[in-house]
Amino acid sequence: MSRKRPRSMPNPNACDNAKPFKIPAQQPARPFRAARGQLIKLLSMLLIVGNSSGARSETAAEMDWQPRNLLTPAQLQLLKPACHGAYVDPFDNSPAPDPANTLIEIEAGSADMNETHIELGKGVRVQQGPRVIQAEHMLFNKATEKAAMTGDVYIRQAGSLITGESASVNMVGNEAEFTNGSFVAHETHMRGTAGRLAHEASGKLVLEDGTFTSCEPNDKAWLLAGKNLTIDPESLQGYGRDVVVYVGGLPVLYTPYIRFPIGNTRQSGLLTPSIGTVDGGLDIAQPWYWNIAPNQDATITPRYVAGRGAMLELEYRHLGYTSENIVQFSTLPKDSGDEDNEALIASGDETLTSHKDETRWLMQFDHRGGFQQPWYSDINYGEVSDIDFLRELPAASFNVANETYLTQAARFGYDFTNWHVSANVYNAQNLLVDVDDSYRRLPQIQAEGNYRLGDFGTSLYHEYVHFGHSDTHRLNGNTIITGERARIDYQLNYQRDASWGFIRPSMGVQGMSYQLDQDQLRSDADNKPALSTHYASLDSGLVFENSNGQQTLEPRLFYLFRQYTDHKALFNVTDDGQDVNFDTSPLTFGYDQLFRKRRFTGGDRLDDANQLTLGLTHRYFRSNGEPLWDVSLGQLFYFDDRRVGLNEESDTSQESDIAGQFSASLSDNIRSLGSVQYNPKTKKLMRASYGLHYTNDNWLFNLGYRYAREQQLATGDLSQKIDQLDLSFFLPAGNQWRLLGRSFYDIDEQRELETFIGFEYDSCCYRIRTVARRWLDAQLALTEDDRPYDQGLFFEIELLGLGSSGKRIENLLKDSIFGYDQDR
Template identity: 30%
Template sequence: MRKLILLSAGIFASYSPLAAAFDRNILPARCDVLDADMFMPQSLIAPAESEVNVDADDAQFVEQGTSVFTGNVEVSRGNQQLNANRATYNHLYQEVTAQGDVTLRDSEIKVSADQAEWSLQEDQGAMIDADYLLRQQNARGEASHVFRQGVRRTLLKNASYTTCTEEDEFWVLEADNVDLDHDEAVGRARDVVLRMGGLPVFYTPYISFPLNDERKSGFLVPSIGNSDETGFDVSTPYYWNIAPNQDATLTPRYMSDRGMMLNAEYRYLTSNNQGLFDVGYLGSDNLRRDGEVTNPYYQEDRKHFTWQQQGRFSDRWSNYIDYNYTSDRNYLEDFSGNLSLSSTTHLRRLAQVNYHGDIWRFAARAQGYQTLFLDVEEPYQMLPQLTLRGFLPDQALGLTYELDTEFTAFDSDDRVTGQRFDFEPAISLPWGNAGAFMTPRVAVKQSYYNLDNVDRQPAYQEENISRTVPIVSLDSGLVFERPLTFANKGYIQTLEPRAFYLYIPERNQDDIPLFDTTMRTFTMGSLFSHDRFTGPDRVGDANQLSLALTSRIIDATTGRQKFALTLGQIQYFSDRDVGLQTNQRRDDRSDSDYIAEVIAEITKNWTASGQIQWNPDADETTLSSVQLRYRGDNGAIFNIGHRYRREGELDTAYSNIIGLEQVDISASLPINDTWSVIGRYYRSLDDQRTLETLAGVQYNSCCWATRFVFRDYINDINSDDRNTAFFIEIQLKGLGSFGNSTDSLLQESIIGYE
């Protein structure tokens, strides 16, 4: 009886690996339409080690060692069971024949057939007119004949596979012949037809697939779509399983407006490293005009290259590589369809080695960029940059020692170059308990510059520059708590005042070039930062006191934060003389913007957050951001947000800030158990321009799902050219998806979408 059970596993092997290879579960999870009572419970004892029990209404012993069982025959062994109207067992030849309502089941599969025959001695047998159910795949199917030829091979005739119920069989996969080679763990099917709604929609004379979880070379599901950037767009990826630790995906992409592009991705994994190469090549761009503008790359070759790797030399030493190249500035805009990618101004090229010790951290990097826009200044190349950081807490008398050092050689084709050495030791004395903390800290920042090519920029004349700046700070805070009762529930309310004093004397730094230093964006973290600049080329003078007050409401039972509000401001006791440029006006404000942040869990499903910066001198808002989010128990998602940033004026502390005002609304809302709508409205209010409109509808049933999405968008925020695209995607659950995948698009457009 055990061999009959193994025979049915051939049907399971026929299609489940194919489903595993292609199924992406892009839409909500499938329904469980199979009753668990159809299958036997799991057993820890192997069937071969279990006794065979036979129960029947009547049993007869016939000549030559043959036993005949009739009437409600039930043969069980471990978690395997055979039911039939009649079963014959020949003890001499070890042959079993079962007839009439034959049912074979274990914990994973149930097979029903009119007749089953098996030779236990030769390990061969057959089942006629078999129907099967697969518990794990939630699938079913049929086969007119199933032939098992030992443990090495199984043949199926007129086989089918679907995850739909009999009442709603939207799709079914059919094959005239299926050959399962268990030694090679490969299945081969011939004359394969996919039927949807009873109509044949796809045919292939031959297909092969793995019989286990291992990857296998072969074509993947094609992607089909249409957009203004590319025209009719179809990609047909081919997956190449090179080795257990290497694979590649070759994707020919035909775009009716532009021509044939070839993309290739190669991935590798070793004991210490993992990475990928990604390349793309368009032999000749056939698009003559891009909207109303002539395509500057008409009939030119266009290409890209990416190499990314991360790995380890040992437990403490690691490496990272990120190299990117495109043939032209519009490549990402034309072929990515993503606003964030197409707005990229520089492509990074980085190679880095890191050491992470208990006290010391070391990094060596070489970094450069490819600048995509002519009107954007190219960043300096770092060839190389060496950093060493040390942190030694809880030493004698409770002192903590820090060391931050850096050596960088900067290179540029048309600006002053040179080497910078920065050395900053610090000592602090942290103290604290549950209700208070205080940390006095003293540091000295010592910098040395050796400049080259100073004749390129007359503003810099000195070749050797030294700068020494002491930094003194005192960070302190208190925490008060009190019980709070609201709506008959217990909470804890906290009141947390914090004060941070910072003193840095002014040093004239106009003769130092700006290699990698900019002004930090003013945020809540700026209140407690030791510097208002991002790099060491400028050390901002400071004589200031930051005051902040935070209040939280915490669920006394769960410890979950329900509400938090923080308000803070910096009080300046002297003007700030150090700026980025030599002609930058002195910042003589006596206080900074007020800055406030709030996070609130309104209900179980609704949350809100907001940030605002208010300039009390100008009586106006500098920056604000408000978000309201809903997460329903039924998978519903709704987001609405508003962002505002005041445009900065030149020669002020807010120089080079680009103003914006945007509203962003997105949602994924179920209509009923099967239908839902998705959408996004993303608009720039300051220039009255819609950045993206996305609308779609999706259907999800137990065995299939589909999604229709329309998108109107811009790729370049500095351009008025608009693009439209329409996506159609169909998922046959347990088999795969067809059409143009919209997973990444919806995850980027709708916050919280999965």
């Protein structure tokens, strides 16, 4: 609904009783010119005061507030759905005036000038373009260069507005003071009041007995009030003494001193706390943001976890010309110990470990370098004091997910004209109790050259790796083989792509050699095995279009030959029958795998092949050329057995499963995709996945399904059966409410893997998120039936314009709800 202008507020576009100011005939011309020059100087000073406002006023807000139904389409585009209107500057589209060329208009109902004073009354209005000063009365002292204004003082500058019952200005000291002042800043959506509002010579605005908020008129959902508040318009920072933060009219925080940001600009200050409960215990974190420099910042977060004690989290970020760096650290100096865990341990539960009285910590360092450079660097290092840290104390203020391992890797490289050279070190801290540690690569050096001459090209790949291992967590006492490996892969290829299709033949040679640590091998085992093979492939496809170009039929043929080479030197090389395998595993079978030149990832097997793939793709396009759907099916046909595997077993099947995939854009907002793997011999579905995604400006809905039949792997083990349904959503329930949630359910085990439900409320000046979550703790799973659940209730509030909240719920939503955007 529209609001009436208060009777006490002057009309910004007229002065009801004012007349054009005219100098009486008896006044000499020279004093008028001098007076006009001083008025111009006075105007300039007052405009500085108006421009330095970093906040807004109740009365001014009433005047500049426009309800939603009166806003233009362009203004509505910038308005959040939860907002009922906006503060609108009436001179928003006016160009900034040039003081030397813009006419100054002065109107007053009366005027009196003498040698010492200039007095204007009965409604005074001074305007220069969009800059306006109004008051009932103005008195200017020529000697002291001070001006006094009374009667609804009104000063407007583009983007800001200040009002007061009276005002005094010291033009020499560049200072001004308002009584019962109020202020509005349209762009930052801030408003406020003060019993005494002073503009200092430094440009800062000082509020005595002042308040400010970003809420709409007559809405005091949150309010910051203090006996002394200072707003720095240049740095957009605020300072306060004896400050109380009110939420819903109730005082929720008192502090003798506070430093806070103004608006959405990155500024130092307190952020709103993150509050939650985990297994019934309180978990509260209060972040403080430190804007160190334009390219550096830090977040310092004291935190208290019931049953554990007080802890501290730190995050430091640095952005350079060629690199970015993030350091994260969390520590609990002395764990008080969880009572429930201690009781279970005392009862004989061997899956739990006591960390009582221990100092526990987490450290994460991420670095990316080489922006716009031929070189690059990439470091990702994470480490925790114990494997239970992330499960029991997940970070509240930065994004370190509940991982099963933490990567400790660094990579450096350089791009030459035709060569790429890199060096890599890799390790991982394992956080699972029933999985062996992975190999360390210390170091891994790679060099790859690529040359092209027309449609012909060549690739020259070289790699050297030293594999080390920490055997402190190896399973069942098995021997861990360590050593070095060198590989080469030289390839010559031809590539011809055209509108009718493509043809891509290639041929190459591969080789690898080892230097294994002899003390871990059988006495008769070869510690320097070397293997090589050659290969050739032909990949080709045709594109058939119908007459209107809306449909295509694309058959594809891929032939691969790889010469068999005996791998017996890599099998059964230790006394307990271990095979050489540092980093190799089978590739997951799917449609894309039908056209790959290898069956394995890693470099410990030179697989053999004599096979043909037949594939077919159908695409359908809308009349505007946008894809509507595409469907692909394919199958592999083997002419020889596959004699090379992870172990000494051969694969004698003559054909692969039928693999397919599809994607469809059902509308501008709905997308569907999936894959399927079917065994024609057993007539059984082996794998399937399906995803449905719906999104628009306010809606987000995801449905996912995954299925995988239990089957024997190349390692001889049985794969885990997967039959899971995943539903997530972020849905509006009115302009201000959003419902959010996820249900991740294992149909085969008939148990939930993760479930959370919550809501988000956006009132235009603050946002609340609350989530109740229950999730399966997979890290302690020694048997399928022993998996415990963790559960918690999390709450975050964000006072818009004052600071952002913690990241726990935000990170959960981004990780769990596909397509979620925190700015939606």
